[in-house]
Amino acid sequence: MKELVIAPSILSLDYANTSEQLKELNESNAKWMHFDVMDGHFVPNLTFGPDILKGFKKCSDLFMDVHIMVDNPEMISEIFVKAGADMVTFHLEAVKDIEACIALCRKIRAAGVKAGVSVKPKTAVDALLPYLSEMDLVLVMSVEPGFGGQSFMEDMLDKVRKLRKEIEANNYDTRIEIDGGINAETGKLAVEAGCDTLVAGSYIFKQNIKEAVDSLLCQK
Numbered sequence: 001m002k003e004l005v006i007a008p009s010i011l012s013l014d015y016a017n018t019s020e021q022l023k024e025l026n027e028s029n030a031k032w033m034h035f036d037v038m039d040g041h042f043v044p045n046l047t048f049g050p051d052i053l054k055g056f057k058k059c060s061d062l063f064m065d066v067h068i069m070v071d072n073p074e075m076i077s078e079i080f081v082k083a084g085a086d087m088v089t090f091h092l093e094a095v096k097d098i099e100a101c102i103a104l105c106r107k108i109r110a111a112g113v114k115a116g117v118s119v120k121p122k123t124a125v126d127a128l129l130p131y132l133s134e135m136d137l138v139l140v141m142s143v144e145p146g147f148g149g150q151s152f153m154e155d156m157l158d159k160v161r162k163l164r165k166e167i168e169a170n171n172y173d174t175r176i177e178i179d180g181g182i183n184a185e186t187g188k189l190a191v192e193a194g195c196d197t198l199v200a201g202s203y204i205f206k207q208n209i210k211e212a213v214d215s216l217l218c219q220k
């Protein structure tokens with residue numbers, strides 16, 4: 001399994017204290033920054049555009065993990081590729097079919113950016129299994145996408161186990177990320193099931209950032 005990476009979700013950042021929180025984040029052991037893009041249609045919430053990503057890139061060297069929860073990922077992925085995303089993860093539910101999903105992964109990769117595919121809680125991962133070599137990451141949602149601070153859905157770990165089995169059996173390079181309701185306790189369960197990338201929003205930004213990240217890293 002790959003080295004465990006923590007991706008703090010800046011959806012939960014305290015925007016009244018942005019520079020202070022970013023400084024703390026940069027000094028922590030987090031290697032990624034998880035950037036949630038919501039369009040008010042695919043999910044009932046609205047967040048950040050590309051200029052915000054460009055701004056964050058000016059004050060952080062973290063790997064920019066962009067999760068687009070939008071109805072038109074073909075168009076929006078391009079915008080965030082241009083804005084400097086390191087990874088763009090779109091939703092399987094937002095593309096027409098698996099062929100369109102693979103085509104978009106290829107397009108993102110051709111632009112020199114890593115490609116991820118996410119599934120909502122009600123979507124199975126089975127359709128992705130034959131194509132894992134086409135994606136750098138699979139993001140398993142462990143809450144309904146749209147808001148931070150929801151409770152972890154433990155039954156999503158079955159999808160993680162299935163993905164891990166397939167990745168190990170074929171020696172794929174694909175990461176398994178989980179997003180929603182992650183804290184020290186649920187993070188441990190996710191790592192045991194086979195996740196190598198943990199997104200956490202409210203857990204990290206509602207306490208000392210460095211300590212929270214370290215508590216997620218010390219799962220073993």
Ligand code: DX5
Binds near residue numbers: 036146149181202
């Ligand atoms: C939810 C977002 C998450 C969110 C997680 O749709 O995709 O990244 O920030 O927040 P927590 O960790 O608070 O569940």
Ligand code: ZN
Binds near residue numbers: 009034035036067
């Ligand atoms: Zn997310």
